[in-house]
Amino acid sequence: MSEQQNQFLLILFGGIFFAFLMSVFVVAMVVIHRQRQVQNRQKIDKLKAEYEKTILNIENEIQQETLANVGRELHDNIGQLLSLAKLNLNSNRLEKQSEGKESINQIIREVRALSKTLNLDWVDEINLDDFVKQQLQRIESTGYCTTVFDSDQSLNILSKDKKLVMIRVIQECLNNAIKHASPNQIQILISKVNMTSYINIIDDGRGFDTSLQSKGSGMANLKKRMETIGGTIILSSIPGKGTHITLSLSF
Amino acid sequence: MESKWQLFFRKLETYPILLFAIAILGILGFFLLSTDQKKNPRIYLSLSIIVLVAFYENLAGFFGSQGISNSWVYNLFNGHVSAVLFFFLIRNFLKEKYHKNVVLAFLVLFLLLSGMLHLLGFVHFNDGGEYISFINTVLILCSCGLYFFELITLDEFLEINPLQEFSFWACTAILFYFSSSFMIYISVTYLYTNHLDIYWMVTEIPKTMAILCNLLLCFSIFSFVIKDKYHLEIVHV
Numbered sequence: 001m002s003e004q005q006n007q008f009l010l011i012l013f014g015g016i017f018f019a020f021l022m023s024v025f026v027v028a029m030v031v032i033h034r035q036r037q038v039q040n041r042q043k044i045d046k047l048k049a050e051y052e053k054t055i056l057n058i059e060n061e062i063q064q065e066t067l068a069n070v071g072r073e074l075h076d077n078i079g080q081l082l083s084l085a086k087l088n089l090n091s092n093r094l095e096k097q098s099e100g101k102e103s104i105n106q107i108i109r110e111v112r113a114l115s116k117t118l119n120l121d122w123v124d125e126i127n128l129d130d131f132v133k134q135q136l137q138r139i140e141s142t143g144y145c146t147t148v149f150d151s152d153q154s155l156n157i158l159s160k161d162k163k164l165v166m167i168r169v170i171q172e173c174l175n176n177a178i179k180h181a182s183p184n185q186i187q188i189l190i191s192k193v194n195m196t197s198y199i200n201i202i203d204d205g206r207g208f209d210t211s212l213q214s215k216g217s218g219m220a221n222l223k224k225r226m227e228t229i230g231g232t233i234i235l236s237s238i239p240g241k242g243t244h245i246t247l248s249l250s251f
Numbered sequence: 252m253e254s255k256w257q258l259f260f261r262k263l264e265t266y267p268i269l270l271f272a273i274a275i276l277g278i279l280g281f282f283l284l285s286t287d288q289k290k291n292p293r294i295y296l297s298l299s300i301i302v303l304v305a306f307y308e309n310l311a312g313f314f315g316s317q318g319i320s321n322s323w324v325y326n327l328f329n330g331h332v333s334a335v336l337f338f339f340l341i342r343n344f345l346k347e348k349y350h351k352n353v354v355l356a357f358l359v360l361f362l363l364l365s366g367m368l369h370l371l372g373f374v375h376f377n378d379g380g381e382y383i384s385f386i387n388t389v390l391i392l393c394s395c396g397l398y399f400f401e402l403i404t405l406d407e408f409l410e411i412n413p414l415q416e417f418s419f420w421a422c423t424a425i426l427f428y429f430s431s432s433f434m435i436y437i438s439v440t441y442l443y444t445n446h447l448d449i450y451w452m453v454t455e456i457p458k459t460m461a462i463l464c465n466l467l468l469c470f471s472i473f474s475f476v477i478k479d480k481y482h483l484e485i486v487h488v
Contacts, residue, residue, distance in 0.1 A: 004446065004448070004449065007446065007449060008449055008452065011434075011449065011452075011453055014434070015431065015434075015453075015456060018430065018431065018434075019427070019431065022426060022427055022430055022431075025399075025426075026399075026423050026426070029399045029402055029403060029413075030413055030414065032403045033402055033403050033408065033413055036403060036409060037409055040406075040409050
């Protein structure tokens, strides 16, 4: 073989090898991209399943709480009203009988109101601000502590699922404050900065050392729930100086 | 006595004719597009490249047919103008601002290096253009590398099918065109001086790749026409 033929073959095979390398590179890029797509799809499916599970759990919790509340209402309120109505209606006095009729009307109103809480339609009807106000009023009406509420109404446009999660998280934070902190005041402040809404839940109660590992899974659950709707929870507390919880939700 | 044009047409090869035909097709396709589609940078950059390549290959052919050195045509148009257009086209395919700036930095670096080499006399506008080809090919291949890096790392690319994406095929064609011509362009003077027959053989490689690359760029213009007329999106531009 002449030198020229050798050089030609060298260039030819070199070129083929180079083209082969380039092809392998491009195919590898497509394969890696496909793998990432599959992984991403699996991740999305997992997140979706987790989200649905969280929503289902929250619905169950709210329904159980509602049932307990209905039980309490039936026993403490409607039961009492029925007893009173029975007493009044058994009386021979006309004014007592009319009071009994009024009691029956009140019972009807109470039962109607109670029946509305049995399904989750109330979540659609109420906005987050009104819900927080109701919760704080309930706390204040017991005389347990004073409350402060301020909102720029930025969270009143939440979807039902997100609202459900936020309701449960806020309820849990308030329960924890009442159960463990013995505060004199609880503040809830809602504000929006750029595209993120913040809910600050501040109490001036006992506080605790955040560096100590918690025995329960409450905080981890709250964190997970916030993550399922794309939010975060940050807790800061100093013993004797209260607790500050910030829930943030980006739009 | 043959006139200059008669000489040119007699010596005209298939390669510049094909490039010219592709350019005409591209221009026709471009006029069929709507105003918004014409404003798409991928479209007007693709058209600019195919028209420019057809222009300088025919211009080089014309000078070659007259026995005048045509190296400056390749140095100016292939080495610089088309390289700049390819930089802008790849830059348009990128999603991240940082990467876009990197490509812009590559372009500025290339022009600075080229200017310095010309001013210092290391290269001449009428030489084989090895150094300029080396610099622009390396930088364009790096820019293509950035595109593929984005393809496998950015979430924006997760929703797309690369096989139906114009940017993917264009980057692949640019990658093949520049990498296949790389060795040939940097050894052009050596091959032309020492192994003329091998030179003529290997120059067929960048010619074929240029035709394929220009065909693909031309197809990007027609993909809009096909989409509008037949509601069929073969590649997403």
